[in-house]
Amino acid sequence: MNIRQIPEHELARLREKAKEITGSQSDYHSSYTELLSRRLNGEPLQYIEEYIPFYSIQINVDQRCLIPRPETEYLIEFIKNNSDNPKKILDVGTGTGCIALMLKKLYPESTVDACDISLEALDLAKENAEINNLEINLFQSDLLSDVEEVDYDIIVANLPYIPTETLSSLESEVVDYEPLLALDGGIDGLLYINRLIKEIEEKDIRNLTLFLEVDTSHATTILNNLSHWKQVQLERDLVERDRYIIAKR
C-alpha cells in the first residue's frame, strides 16, 4: 500500500489518533508517522485506532479478536425486532463480546451468557464488559460443550464461516491480522454452524429463538438443515444479501 491509496478520511482518523496518543493538537507528527507506517503495512485502521463504535456502545479491538462488522450491528436490529423481553441469552463465539454486551444494554433485566473457545478473546470481552459497565457471564467453551443451562430464550451466533481453502484469497488486511480461529469455518465453511445446530438439538434446548449471521452462499443449506424446526425465517442485510437466519424451536 502507498500513501495515495489511503483515503483522506482515514488519514484524518490517523491524525486524530496521533493527537489522542500524544495529548497534543500540534505536536503529534512523530506519532502520526508511526501510525501511518502501520497502516501502510496493511494493518486494519480499527486495530490502530484500538476501539470502534458498535451500535450504541464502544468496543476495544485488537488482534485477539475479529473486528466487529457493520452486518453484525444490523443483526442486533433483527434481534430487537424479533424478541419480546428475553430473560436468558447465550452468545456463542462472542469474540470482543460486542453482541452479548449490546444485548445486555438493550435488555438490562436479562441474564446474558457468552462463550468463546479463545481465552484471548474472552480476556478482551472481559475488558469490554468493564469499560461499558455491563455485567455478562463469560466462559470458555467449544460451542455448547461447556454450556450447562438449557433454558435460553435466545441463542445468537456469528461463527467462523470462511471455507479453509478460500482463506488465502482474502485481503491480506484480514488474513494477516485477524485471528484464524475467528475466520476458518472448515472445509465448506459450515463446520461450526452445523455443529451448533446439532448440539442445540442434542441438548434438546426448546422454546428458543436462534439468530445466526451467515455467509450468503450458505443460507439455503442452513435453511434446509433447520427445516424441521418450528419456524425458520431468512433476512437480508442492507445491501440485499441473505445474511441472517432466525429459527424457532
Ligand SMILES: C[S@@+](CC[C@H](N)C(=O)[O-])C[C@H]1O[C@@H](n2cnc3c(N)ncnc32)[C@H](O)[C@@H]1O
Ligand atoms: C466471526 S468471529 C465473531 C466474533 C463476534 N461474535 C462478532 O460478531 O464480532 C467468530 C468467533 O467464534 C470463536 N470460535 C471459533 N471456534 C469456536 C468454537 N469451536 N467454539 C466457540 N467459539 C468459537 C472465535 O474465537 C471468534 O471469536
